[in-house]
Amino acid sequence: MASSRIIEVPIDNSNDVLEIDCSQLPEHSSEICTILETEGSALRFYYVFALEYYKQEKTEEAIAALKRGLANARANDLTPKVPLLNLLASINVQKAKLATTSGTAEERDMQLKMATALLTESEKISRQEPRTFLVKGLLAMAKRSPDMALQQFNIALKLNPTCVASLLGKARVLFSKRQFQTALGIYQRVLTLHPHGKPDARIGIGLCLLRLGHTKDARRALERAMVANPQSAAPHVLLATMEMNEAKRLMDSKLNPKIDGGEVGEALEEGGKLLNAAMGRLQMAYELQPENAAVLTRLADRLFYSGDYEGTRRLGERALRTGDTPAIRAEAQYQIARAHHAARRFDLAFDAYQKCLASNDKHALARFGLGQMQLQRTDMSSAEAT
Numbered sequence: 001m002a003s004s005r006i007i008e009v010p011i012d013n014s015n016d017v018l019e020i021d022c023s024q025l026p027e028h029s030s031e032i033c034t035i036l037e038t039e040g041s042a043l044r045f046y047y048v049f050a051l052e053y054y055k056q057e058k059t060e061e062a063i064a065a066l067k068r069g070l071a072n073a074r075a076n077d078l079t080p081k082v083p084l085l086n087l088l089a090s091i092n093v094q095k096a097k098l099a100t101t102s103g104t105a106e107e108r109d110m111q112l113k114m115a116t117a118l119l120t121e122s123e124k125i126s127r128q129e130p131r132t133f134l135v136k137g138l139l140a141m142a143k144r145s146p147d148m149a150l151q152q153f154n155i156a157l158k159l160n161p162t163c164v165a166s167l168l169g170k171a172r173v174l175f176s177k178r179q180f181q182t183a184l185g186i187y188q189r190v191l192t193l194h195p196h197g198k199p200d201a202r203i204g205i206g207l208c209l210l211r212l213g214h215t216k217d218a219r220r221a222l223e224r225a226m227v228a229n230p231q232s233a234a235p236h237v238l239l240a241t242m243e244m245n246e247a248k249r250l251m252d253s254k255l256n257p258k259i260d261g262g263e264v265g266e267a268l269e270e271g272g273k274l275l276n277a278a279m280g281r282l283q284m285a286y287e288l289q290p291e292n293a294a295v296l297t298r299l300a301d302r303l304f305y306s307g308d309y310e311g312t313r314r315l316g317e318r319a320l321r322t323g324d325t326p327a328i329r330a331e332a333q334y335q336i337a338r339a340h341h342a343a344r345r346f347d348l349a350f351d352a353y354q355k356c357l358a359s360n361d362k363h364a365l366a367r368f369g370l371g372q373m374q375l376q377r378t379d380m381s382s383a384e385a386t
Contacts, residue, residue, distance in 0.1 A: 022052045029053055029061040033068040043069050043080040078125045089118035090135045093142050134166045146173045147370050159185050164194045171204055184208035200225050204232050233292045236285035242276040247274035252269035293323035301334040313339035317335045330360035337369055346376050
């Protein structure tokens with residue numbers, strides 16, 4: 001929904017202001033920019049209106065406003081350009097992420113290069129603006145350079161220790177580096193600073209607790225996330241995943257001593273209840289966000305075990321179109337690969353397993369599947385290496 005706040009633009013050579021309602025912005029930002037130029041407005045107004053257009057998902061209009069503002073910058077006062085450069089760079093980083101899923105490698109590289117150039121210019125003007133280093137951290141993450149990202153987030157936090165976005169970026173990098181305890185502390189700090197913020201720090205807290213083996217505490221954190229943000233699919237997906245994993249443990253004779261002890265019926269009943277609960281959560285998540293890649297991969301997994309291989313493939317392909325992280329894209333490719341594998345489309349399975357491992361070379365099941373495909377091709381040397 002569009003913002004309803006009013007922005008007051010001072011009228012040149014007057015004590016009056018022009019009130020502009022952000023819920024009724026012109027279709028094209030050029031109209032706003034013409035007003036700002038006529039009134040000789042400060043560059044911060046171009047930034048404010050660009051941000052409003054961006055929040056309303058009118059990205060190209062936001063970009064146009066930022067570029068128009070930069071063109072009006074004074075040569076003898078460059079500091080006001082910095083916020084505009086940083087916002088434009090962050091939009092380029094976001095567009096690069098979108099190109100990863102629905103564009104081309106050339107488009108992604110072009111957006112990353114533009115972001116790099118903008119941030120270089122911004123840093124030359126001022127090295128004291130924390131948001132410059134925040135966006136540099138996001139850029140490094142987009143380039144899959146976690147160490148560089150961590151360095152940039154640390155610089156941003158040295159300049160502004162309570163910047164929530166920088167804290168979240170740092171926590172995410174530490175989580176990817178398996179430093180779960182440290183990441184947990186940062187997510188808890190974010191929750192204290194911004195308890196109603198998005199993304200919800202409770203989800204990060206739940207993930208860290210889960211990786212640290214504190215399953216009950218993780219469940220409580222995710223349940224609180226559901227209450228705090230009822231429209232978020234993420235906690236439903238994570239709780240469903242926990243329940244599916246527990247169901248598999250209960251129904252596996254190697255992991256559940258009750259089965260060997262003759263309590264097969266009880267184990268199957270408990271596992272069945274958990275699977276039903278998990279499917280209910282996934283259905284709810286799907287209703288909330290039908291194109292959420294994590295939801296689609298979990299549903300694809302359930303369809304595979306029910307024997308619906310075409311359904312598995314279709315959901316995997318949908319997840320691939322919307323997934324914007326290497327882990328999610330790898331899981332989507334794995335679901336596609338196993339569907340082709342089960343349907344005996346071995347060449348397609350081979351290709352999808354390779355793409356999965358290109359995104360996540362530690363995906364053990366994909367590596368095993370690729371080995372099977374290489375054996376199918378009688379490529380014994382490659383299969384042994386895999």
